[in-house]
Amino acid sequence: MSAIALNARVVRALGMRSVRQTFRRPQLIAPIIVFPTLLLAIQTGGAGAAIELPGFPPVQSFLQFMLAGAMMQSLMLAGNSGGIALAVDIEMGFTDRLFSAPIPRFAIVLGRLAGTAALGFFASLWFLAIGLIFGVSIEGGVAGALMAIVLVTAAATAVGGIGAAFALRTGSASVVQGLFPLVLVVLFLSSAFFPQELMIEPAKTIAQYNPLSFIVEGIREPMISGIDASDTVDAVLAILGIVVLGLVLSARALRHRLRVG
Amino acid sequence: MDGTLVLPAWRSNLATIAALIGRAKNELIRVPGAAIPGVLAPTIFFLGLNGVFGALTHLNGFDTGSYESFIVPISMLQGAGFTGAAAGVNLARDIEAGWLDRLLVSPAPRWVLLAGTVLAASARALIPATLVLAVALLLGASFPGVDGLLIAYLMVAAMAAVAACWGSYLALRFKSQSAAPLMQAGMMALILTTTAYAPLALLSGWLAKIARVNPVTQVVEAARQGFVGAVSWGETWPGLLALAGMLALLGALALREMRRTGV
Numbered sequence: 001m002s003a004i005a006l007n008a009r010v011v012r013a014l015g016m017r018s019v020r021q022t023f024r025r026p027q028l029i030a031p032i033i034v035f036p037t038l039l040l041a042i043q044t045g046g047a048g049a050a051i052e053l054p055g056f057p058p059v060q061s062f063l064q065f066m067l068a069g070a071m072m073q074s075l076m077l078a079g080n081s082g083g084i085a086l087a088v089d090i091e092m093g094f095t096d097r098l099f100s101a102p103i104p105r106f107a108i109v110l111g112r113l114a115g116t117a118a119l120g121f122f123a124s125l126w127f128l129a130i131g132l133i134f135g136v137s138i139e140g141g142v143a144g145a146l147m148a149i150v151l152v153t154a155a156a157t158a159v160g161g162i163g164a165a166f167a168l169r170t171g172s173a174s175v176v177q178g179l180f181p182l183v184l185v186v187l188f189l190s191s192a193f194f195p196q197e198l199m200i201e202p203a204k205t206i207a208q209y210n211p212l213s214f215i216v217e218g219i220r221e222p223m224i225s226g227i228d229a230s231d232t233v234d235a236v237l238a239i240l241g242i243v244v245l246g247l248v249l250s251a252r253a254l255r256h257r258l259r260v261g
Numbered sequence: 262m263d264g265t266l267v268l269p270a271w272r273s274n275l276a277t278i279a280a281l282i283g284r285a286k287n288e289l290i291r292v293p294g295a296a297i298p299g300v301l302a303p304t305i306f307f308l309g310l311n312g313v314f315g316a317l318t319h320l321n322g323f324d325t326g327s328y329e330s331f332i333v334p335i336s337m338l339q340g341a342g343f344t345g346a347a348a349g350v351n352l353a354r355d356i357e358a359g360w361l362d363r364l365l366v367s368p369a370p371r372w373v374l375l376a377g378t379v380l381a382a383s384a385r386a387l388i389p390a391t392l393v394l395a396v397a398l399l400l401g402a403s404f405p406g407v408d409g410l411l412i413a414y415l416m417v418a419a420m421a422a423v424a425a426c427w428g429s430y431l432a433l434r435f436k437s438q439s440a441a442p443l444m445q446a447g448m449m450a451l452i453l454t455t456t457a458y459a460p461l462a463l464l465s466g467w468l469a470k471i472a473r474v475n476p477v478t479q480v481v482e483a484a485r486q487g488f489v490g491a492v493s494w495g496e497t498w499p500g501l502l503a504l505a506g507m508l509a510l511l512g513a514l515a516l517r518e519m520r521r522t523g524v
Contacts, residue, residue, distance in 0.1 A: 042458070045465040046453070046457060046468060047459060048465045049459065049463045050314070050317055185305055185308075199316075200311065200312050203308075203312030
């Protein structure tokens with residue numbers, strides 16, 4: 001078996017383990033699916049009249065607008081949950097056993113990220129299904145839905161890289177769990193839940209430059225008006241930026257972890 | 262006489278409750294990392310919701326022009342919900358670690374053990390509530406007056422007790438921290454399916470129907486009254502009644518599970 005095929009098997013096995021682990025532990029799956037679904041329902045019902053505000057983009061319903069925000073919340077928490085699970089593996093010594101196995105170190109991190117990507121993919125399908133069940137039309141059609149799925153999956157992988165870096169650096173599940181409020185802050189300071197033009201300062205200005213805003217707009221546009229090349233490029237660039245940041249931080253954290261044991 | 266000091270039952274019960282509250286306080290001081298998310302989350306939700314949904318006050322039907330004032334009681338009650346659910350998670354951890362078994366073989370009655378957990382949650386809920394209130398006042402929320410403030414704090418403490426009863430019931434039923442999402446999601450759903458984001462008239466059909474029958478809506482309105490207008494007994498008593506009902510129901514369920522728990 002070639003080295004590439006062998007590494008792919010390792011990544012696949014670790015990715016499958018990561019997904020199974022998430023679905024077996026309610027603590028890990030709840031933040032990814034249950035809480036964003038609950039918030040989506042409540043925010044849609046509670047703030048649905050917002051589409052009547054002057055300046056709100058033309059949408060079929062507030063649910064149509066909010067789907068991208070729910071996906072974004074879910075993928076961010078999938079990245080955080082992936083980091084927590086990796087930190088638990090470090091605390092329990094499982095990662096040490098992987099380090100001593102004849103597999104490349106990067107495959108260990110990639111395996112975890114493959115699991116996070118799978119969860120992002122699942123989350124995008126889940127929220128698209130909810131939207132369709134409750135009468136949302138995807139203006140970009142099948143291509144628009146596929147675009148949203150691809151962007152959510154890629155963004156989950158990118159955010160998972162940051163979570164993995166924190167896990168490798170600290171080796172503590174409670175510290176990675178402590179990032180949860182930070183995840184919420186970054187999310188609220190983006191256009192995930194409301195049009196940026198209608199937000200209140202300073203959230204409005206911060207949202208304008210927040211990379212998550214570019215990603216969420218890239219996911220939202222295919223749903224509310226159709227695929228827009230400019231929004232898609234912005235989203236891809238923002239995802240690439242987070243991937244690079246995650247790679248650099250993960251590589252440094254992995255070196256640190258190998259040094260301190 | 263063997264010289265042993267025998268305390269009256271009520272005094273030893275009070276001492277046990279005080280010791281359990283003291284233990285919860287120690288957790289807060291010694292493991293601040295675990296407490297910080299619960300303390301910060303309501304404030305983050307407040308700042309986030311205010312920044313994001315603040316423009317909703319421009320809609321017809323809002324009885325205040327300040328979304329900070331409208332949303333701050335929700336964030337305070339959300340803090341109570343988080344704190345109460347955390348009490349359930351901590352109890353589940355104590356069950357997993359065998360600590361509860363040691364308490365159960367002590368001469369303390371079961372209701373005293375439950376009261377310690379519940380009252381500790383009520384006291385702890387005042388911390389996130391105070392933090393979010395301070396931030397809201399700094400950002401321009403209306404001061405609710407002394408009476409409005411006292412009512413808001415009473416609602417927060419009692420709501421935390423309700424949430425702690427719910428969390429304790431689940432912890433004793435499932436005996437695992439895996440029940441944590443159910444504790445948190447249950448409270449989140451109960452507090453947010455009310456007039457949390459907007460007045461009843463602006464809620465969409467299904468949410469308006471749920472909000473009308475959800476007893477926490479009365480708690481929200483009682484806690485909110487001082488922030489958006491004048492305080493009245495007419496707005497206060499339904500909240501008190503709702504809390505008493507929820508406490509009686511969930512307290513009875515938790516106590517029943519506590520009594521069923523064997524060593």
